[in-house]
Amino acid sequence: MDHESTNGSSSENGEGTSRQRLSTVQTEQLEAMCQRPNATIRAELSKNLDLDMSQIKFWFQNRRSQDMNDYKRSQTSKIRLEIGQILLENKHMTDVAQQLICPCCGFPPVDCTSSEVDEYSLSMENEELRRELERVSRITSNFTQQKPPTSVNLSGLDVTPTAPVNGPYFDQGTFSSINPTLPLQPVESNVSDITRLMMDIATNAMDELLRIVRNNFWIKSAIGSGDTLIPDIYGMTYPMTHLLNNPNVYVEGTRDSGVVTMNCLQLVEMLLDSSKLMQAFPTIISEAKVIQELSSCSMSGSPDGVLLLMYEVLQPLSPLVLSREFYFLRYCVQIKPRLWVITNVACDLSQENRLISPSDSRKLPSGCLIKEMPNGHSKVIWVEHAEIVEKAPIHPLFNDKVYSGMAFGAARWLASLQRQSERYQYLFAAVTDTSDGCGVASPIGKQSLMRFSSNMLKKFCENIRASPGGYWTTFYDTNDVAIRLKTKGTDGNVLLVVTSIRLPLSSETLFKFFRDGANGLRLLCDAVTNDDVLQEATHIQIGSQPGNFISVFQHHSNETKNKSLVLQENWDDRSGSLVVYTLLELHSMNKILNGEDTWNIQLHPCGIIIIPDGQQENRETSTSEGVRSNSCGSLLTISYQIPLSNVENVNFDDETVATAHNLINGCVERIKVALNLTST
Known part of the structure; x- marks a missing residue:
């Protein structure tokens, strides 16, 4: 077959380039040569084939372009075939995953991944809502002729120290760190700035909670049910260098999951109400207060977006173990239909706006994921994650219990919640039982x-x-x-x-x-x-x-x-x-x-x-x-x-x-x- 070769020279009248069709013999000899001949080889080919140097040069350039295009087309076809196979496998795996049934509860498992959570969209939506809230606040203040408050009043909580107790496991300065002269409030800061800062803390904590729930930070607990956090692996992702020089501080993390016989929305509202919270966990919470409501329910009444500053005292089941108290933020978000996240995290403000707290122990990003089930119940994944400061030696009887995480761990919280929700069902059923x-x-x-x-x-x-x-x-x-x-x-x-x-x-x-x-x-x-x-x-x-x-x-x-x-x-x-x-x-x-x-x-x-x-x-x-x-x-x-x-x-x-x-x-x-x- 004859091939065309462009000589690269323009005609005198400028009408374009002249083309010469090569013979079969010329084409075969050119193809037999390497793809990038040097000047000596091109001169020899020009003499043997009776062709110009420019014709040979451009022929090899065109040939290399043609080979590259052929290679790209073959690779594209191969990739398209592989993509088709992957799509078919993905569809098959999706169908199988949708048909999975939990052997314990008989319902599909909770999807804990955050692939459906568009962080950028959420941040943009939050910014729009914040601007709208500020606009409505300005309009409201014009009508009421009242200035918005300039500081967050958190003095309603009684932090007066209580008398210490005696005995080797009680007289260790347990309550000496509580200073009654330090108010539990930010110092001369604008309320909107404080609220925004707390919202940022809670949002970042929620993101970390969603990550640690699904990542390989856990190992099955050797005692009881649930999982235990692996501090070394967790520390590689979230370093905690401030704990290295304090032997009295350690991180405690546990996770457990189960079905709660309570409606999803009722469960969310219960966890945001301090009085209902104490009723739901009578064996764990001895005191709970909402210190400040930083972000309230939406106009529709949904708890989505609620941010609370709370105080809790967690009681053990023996006086030989000290109770724990926490000041923390609780943030409630509906990340998708029928799936809620409630995040707890300690409120650590900047040095200028330091929130002074009598409690040394701190809640690290923790909380629960609540998914509504078809039968009206809720699938709950509970995570307890805290930085614990032991103010007194633990009694030898309870060493294993406390350090294993069973004393205040997620398994105890979830078991108490399941037990109390079942008790509520029997209480309501008593109305119709004659x-x-x-x-x-x-x-x-x-x-x-x-x-x-x-x-x-x-x-x-x-x-x-x-x-x-x-x-x-x-x-x-x-x-x-x-x-x-x-x-x-x-x-x-x-x-x-x-x-x-x-x-x-x-x-x-x-x-x-x-x-x-x-x-x-x-x-x-x-x-x-x-x-x-x-x-x-x-x-x-x-x-x-x-x-x-x-x-x-x-x-x-x-x-x-x-x-x-x-x-x-x-x-x-x-x-x-x-x-x-x-x-x-x-x-x-x-x-x-x-x-x-x-x-x-x-x-x-x-x-x-x-x-x-x-x-x-x-x-x-x-x-x-x-x-x-x-x-x-x-x-x-x-x-x-x-x-x-x-x-x-x-x-x-x-x-x-x-x-x-x-x-x-x-x-x-x-x-x-x-x-x-x-x-x-």
Whole structure:
């Protein structure tokens, strides 16, 4: 085939370039040469083929361009074929992922990725909303003739230091860092600047939370359910150099997930309400306050975009472990339909606008992801992540429990939330239940009794809090026993004694033993002897697990011939169990069952708390609630409360302390004898 060759010279009349068609012989000889011949080779070809030097030069240039175009076309075709195969595989994997079903809950898993979160769009939308808010604020101030506030008033929170307590595990300057002269407020700063700064802190924390939830920062917990944060891997992405020189500070991170029997929006609103928050976590939160509402709900009433400055006190389940207090921001965002993120983070402002806080421990980016499920329930991923400052040595009994993250970890939060949401369902179902199979025929009476029992449970947990609160007036703590005394109160003088021991039995075994009122009451209460008769008059189920119920016992004493009532509630979840009771008079029970006001009923709750000891030789068992730690040992906390109304002056003298020790030691011995553990 003949080929054309451009000689590169222009004709004299400027009409274009002249072209000469090459013969087949010329083309074959040119193709046999290399692609880039030098000048000597081109001169030889020009002589042999009777062609100009320019013709040979341009022929090789055109040939190289043609070869490059052919190569590009072949590569393009190959890439298109590979893209087609990838698209087909992607479609197949997407179809498979949409059909995945969680073996535990039977519903699709929560999508925790942030691929659908357009950060740029969100930032632009936030900026537009901020400008609109400022415009509306200016218009409103013109109508009301009021200037917007120039500082954030956060002085409503009482940060007065409380008296320290005694004992090796309590007298370590626990509360000496609280300075009452430092106000909990920014110093002379414009409110809009402070709010914007806090919004930036919360937004960055939410971004970090979404990243750490889905990244490989976690390892399955060796104890109980959930995952534990790997500090080294986390520190590579988010360095924390300020912790290197402080041996008393460490980072604690845990993660757990599960289904909560509560509507998604109701759950979000509950987590933004301090009073509802304390009701939802009666065994964890002893105090919660919203210090400042920095960003409120939208005009439609949606909690999307709410930013709160909050204060929380987290209580352990033994006075031998100090409670924890946090000041933090809580930020609520709906990142896509039916998916919410609630972020918690400590509020660290600049040095000029430093938010002074009595709490040394800080919340690192943490919180929860809440996804609405088709059946009206919610799938929750809970993350606890904090920088902890230990102000006092941890009691040896609770070393494993605290440092493993089980004492305040995500598994405990989620288990409590699941348990309480289930309790709410039974409380609301009591409205339509008119049967008297439980011993209470009136739905109002049943609801009133369940609410009163809930208050008893909460007060019981608050009483054993290690940090001194406003309820108790005197404290006396030793290595293993915490003694509290309240004098001249509305319910008279009260003496409280609390201790914790370890028993070589699983928490399930101990709970099954104590939930029977005949066993627990006779062992824990001096007023109930082995000869007395305990007859269960009321039994109200408050959970799907058989151990979660409320009982009212009729107490017949053979010695005094008196009849009294005992109210008992059993609380059992994956993190531990509680058996709480109180003695009631007949007229008090009538007020409760009639739905009357019960604020003046004296309440002296006593009981026990059973939790796994946290040692790593634990096994795990799966239940309907999730993975439960099946420990070979348990930590048993006994709380003993005695009313002393007939004594006018009660002080902490040697006799009172000896009486308290004798009471609690006698109770411990009775328990060991009943469990055949006398040698322990």
